[in-house]
Amino acid sequence: MADDQQLWGYAEVAAHLGISVGATRSRKSRGALPAPDDESIPDRPRWKPSTFTNWKPRGQGYRSDLAARPATEPPTA
Template sequence: MADDQRLWGYPEVAAHLGISVGASRSCKSRGSLPSPDDDSVPDRPRWKPSTFQNWRPIGRGFRSDLHGSARPGDTSANRPAS
């Protein structure tokens, strides 16, 4: 690896995403994580922290309204459902 970034394994990815280690493994097996930056050791993928810098999970469970993607002045997310 050319740069000196410390690589993340499942525990670091899980901590960054706020999920369990088992859930991070499950996400990887479903293809819900970015491709590993280092997969030279079987069953031990590693990612650069920068890989997750602008990456956002897609699919069920990701609350985009909690992560700054709502438009300013949009109060529809704050209204109770009728």
């Protein structure tokens, strides 16, 4: 039952997802994170690590606009 005792706050979820704490808070406010497992403290939701085991973020995909351009290609405005 160690998983029941360990809960993640914004910082741990952000580290797990590889994003900033601000981005994690933003995703939570948009409903783009799983529902918290503990909301007993206002403004401090907490999640069990197992909540993220099989969870996949929505909208994950290849961003061609972020790909490095070849040196011969001029930048677009």
